[in-house]
Amino acid sequence: MYDAPDPKFPPRQHLGAIAAGSVGTGILAALLLAAAPFVPATEAGVTGAILVGLALGWAMLAVLAVRFTDHPQAWAFAPALFLGTGGFLLLAFGSPLHEALAWVWPPALVVLALWMTVQISRRLRSRGARLLLYPGIAVLVLASLGAGSETVRGAVDAQAPPAPGELIDVGGHRLYLNCTGSGSPTVVLEPGAGLKSSDLRWITPVVAANTRVCVYDRAGRGRSEPATTPQDGAHVAADLHTLLERGNEPGPYVLAGHSFGGLYALTFAARYPGEVAGLVLVDSTAPAPAAEQEAEPAQPAAADPDDTMSRVSALVAAAARLGFGRVVGVSDPSHLQSTVEEYLHAGSSVRQAAALRTFTDKPLAVLSAGTGSRPGWIASQEALAALSTNNLHHVVDGSTHASLIFDREDAAATARGILGVVSAVRTGSPMDPGLGTGA
Known part of the structure; x- marks a missing residue:
């Protein structure tokens, strides 16, 4: 005392x-x-x-x-x-x-x-x-x-004026969808990790001038509401399928995915093969090799990765609510949280994308950055092209991973690659190498 x-x-x-x-x-x-x-x-x-x-x-x-x-x-x-x-x-x-x-x-x-x-x-x-x-x-x-x-x-x-497009309930949350243009097949654009539909502004109107094109925001970013389920590749693909169905946008689809968006396009094609007529993979993240799939270690019984990821994600959201998201260029707390979750679930997404073992003879274009790629990247892009016997692999000279979307000239090359697949789907012909070079 x-x-x-x-x-x-x-x-x-x-x-x-x-x-x-x-x-x-x-x-x-x-x-x-x-x-x-x-x-x-x-x-x-x-x-x-x-x-x-x-x-x-x-x-x-x-x-x-x-x-x-x-x-x-x-x-x-x-x-x-x-x-x-x-x-x-x-x-x-x-x-x-x-x-x-x-x-x-x-x-x-x-x-x-x-x-x-x-x-x-x-x-x-x-x-x-x-x-x-x-x-x-x-x-x-x-x-x-x-x-x-x-x-x-x-x-x-x-209070800002509403943007074109609509919010559609996909089961517990609403996703933003905006489709423009006319014609078939319908192109669906998948932006990369942390990106949203507005980041595809150089590509969307070019494609819309030739066929129907849909852009959307994944859960928690842009105009879309957050989801309560883990946003790995399987959930993203399922949400997109429901979104297109409830948005009355029937297939066949040409899916075009940039970076992580390529993983989601591959997963969608594996889950709904009858609805995908063509693929465009824009400097796409590669799925897990088959050897890694077979050797995947089991999670320890005491571990709960989903709970840990959810807590990390919640901490990020709380930090973003204090304004820290603007330090990394993301203004919306929900957007920052969804981006972090995307990377936290990257392991699951690359494994799920590997479910697509073949794209048979359907048109497939792989567009790769000409500069800034790490060793082995081009080889992984070649492996993606080999998924189909009807493929085109084009390395865009002078481009970078980001410029294929954000630079007007390089984005035009991306749009040409997409339209090349659209043309091949329409005519049932082999991919034209000239379309990849702008010829």
Whole structure:
């Protein structure tokens, strides 16, 4: 029992140690609770758990300062109560409350942080403790400003005029689909990892001038809503199939996928072979080799990769809600979360794409970047072309992986490759090598 502070350790020294221990405890508790299996692996659940953990740190500062020093820091109960209440509410009520708090939380937290700064300057005599706590308060202020900015930006974006196309329910979430042009076969464009339909602006109108073309946004990005299921290749392909069916866009289809989009095109062709008349793989990620498929190790019984991925994804979404997504060029929290999930499920997607062992004699064009490819890339592109006996493999001179989509001239070469497959499907003829070179 301690009836008074230990004379061997001055109160200020006590306060510095208590502040350090409290900060460390709060951070550790936040991390442990965010990973706890009883906490929902959602953005609201993980965010709530982190807030409760940080609240424990502030509460520990208040309790220990009262118990072991002659300079009680009762003000620390205020941030503990504020953060703890918010955390428990998020854990109890989830996403709906998360959206409501988005407007209330930032200004309230700024006011609290300013009040805490005043209290620390007046009541906390330990210079070391102040140096530990001031950066934490600065982080709270920056988080508040970032979250407030994102909330306002989201509200402004929601008032923007609706884009052409429509949102279609594919089973629990709606995806954006926009189809233009006329003719058959219908071309369906699959953008690469982290990209959306608007990134295909140099290709879509060129193809639409010659046949029907559909672009869409995968779940969680662009105008599409987030999905609750893991977005690996199989789920992406299933969503796309439902989207085209409910959007009254019948096949046959020519699927054109760039980068990761090539994996999804391959998976779609494997799952719905009767609906795919042609393929265009634009510097596509290669599926897993057969040897890797056979040697795939089993997951340990104790591991739950989906839960881990969901928690990582939820953390990313929470960070994006504070404005960190703009650092990497992604403005929307949902978009950043879906992009991270895409990479987290990359292993599953490359294995699922390998289900397409042959494309028989259907028209297949493989377009590869002329520069910037890693060793072995062109060989993997040749292997993709070999899926069909009716193929064209064209290396676009001077192009890069990104420029095949974003550079107007190189995107024109991509569009020519797509139209070459469309022509071969229409005429039932072999692929014309001249179409790949623009001849």
